[in-house]
Amino acid sequence: MNAPDELKYSKDHEWVKVEGGSAVVGITDFAQQQLTDVVFVEMPEVGAAAEAGKPIAAVESVKAVSDVYAPVSGEIIEVNDALRDAPELINTDPYGEGWIFKLKMSDPSAAAALMNAEQYKEHAASESH
């Protein structure tokens, strides 16, 4: 299972990359594989308030619509516009060009509570059974 060490993970299969006071968020490789080909991404508005554990975006494949939860609370400061015309980036590069949004964390220490790569791999493995 591909889960880079430098990222943090939520139980809902989002990854978080902490950059100072902000966090870049996407869905994990495991999550994109479960979804199959992504055809549409419903993105939050810039400026929207994200509440940890609450849905903030949605990723759709031909057969499923999945919520993307905010792994930490904060304010959306950027969304990945490239996903509008190329939602398949989530499949081809989930941890890179397939990032979904960036938020300014209300509590920058909150990310520390998320899983590390090792813990996430175990979590995902238990879900795939």
Add this chain to the structure above:
Amino acid sequence: MAKIVIVGLGAGGFAALLAARKTDRNAEIVVIDRKDYDLMHPCGIPYAVEGAIGSIDNLKHDLNMKAMRVAHYKNYIADSINLAEKTVRAHSAFSGDEEFFAYDKLIISTGSTPLVPPVEGLEGLLGKGAFTVATPEDASRLRAAARATGKALVIGAGAIGLETASALSDMGCEVVVVEMLGGVFPRALDPDMAAILQQYLEEKKISLRLGSSVQAVRGSSQVEEAVVDGEAVPCSILVVGAGVRPNSSIAADAGLNVSRFGIVTNEKMLSSDSSVYAVGDCAESFDLIRKKPCWMPLSTIAYRQGTIAGANAAGADESFKGVVGAFVSKVGEMEIAAVGLTSQAAVDAGFDPVFGKLKDLTRPDWYPNGREITIKVIADKSTRKILGAQAAGSGAAWRVNVVSAAISSGMTLEQLSDVELAYCPPVSQTYDCLSKAVDLAIRKIK
């Protein structure tokens, strides 16, 4: 009794002849054509090279001219038209004898000629390993050459070039396709859709050189190599698939209005002379999306224009609305279809395009042997009108044909989304990929 003269018996001339006879049982109909047989099917040539239609002579087709009471002058070449006297001057290819044909109504359906690009050495090697793809004779010679030799280079990645490349490859030739523009079917496909066919060609071991051009063709008595971007590429067959040009000089010389798209026509298919019609590859068409003249050398369009002109020449009053460019090609096993504008063409025409696109299976995933298809539907953001569609894979054509109907009737995304598509598992899905693509485009605008 009306006297109708038709110059050129291809798709357009044939349709005109049928329509004229249906409209007026008594009209006197004269057909002049330079071939020594009746009809020929150019669209079958690449497939004939590959052997798909049996004998190459199956491309030729005889008509019952006697039953239709048509005076058919085979082997006659039309040389000039006198609009004031209403006559066509033609000569026999055998005797050279000249003859004048008087008309009340004239239909010009002289088709097009392959464009031979000004590449150093090419002209002199035509017929000596270098071929255009336009006649059954071309097909025979290409087939013989492909059997005898192993390396072919094709200029142009349009339908003629790619269909021929695939035929030669299936016959065991090593094939290189050289295209000046950045992708295959550059006028019909967006780069992302072209990439699907490009990958298929790669798998088929047909090598593509995009954004490249042939500077010279060399050989002492036969083609031996082509120079591509300064590099010598050995080949014994060179196929010219660089497009076609309208055969409109006979009309221009007579004083009819001719644009860069061919003979200028109105919606009655009339030229600038009220007794002369022009149809098919030699004539201009009207682009229904951009609302301006265009040129679309397709058999389907030639036939439909011919039907209108033939009927009108015999006394009817029918109109040809225009074209949206519905197109399909089969390159090896890959069916690839398109209609309307590409995303770039839409931007160039002043639209604000949005698209819905996905890759799907032609059958439900629980039903075996579904085939892959990728479809893209393009619309204008502000008016929501459908502008185009492209599809690659099994069933590409029928889906694009539905979009063709939507475009010509001015439908919006929402109206196309409402169209019911028939379903049963071995044929399609409950929610077909065409509807899915349309709905994705709608969601993107919301």
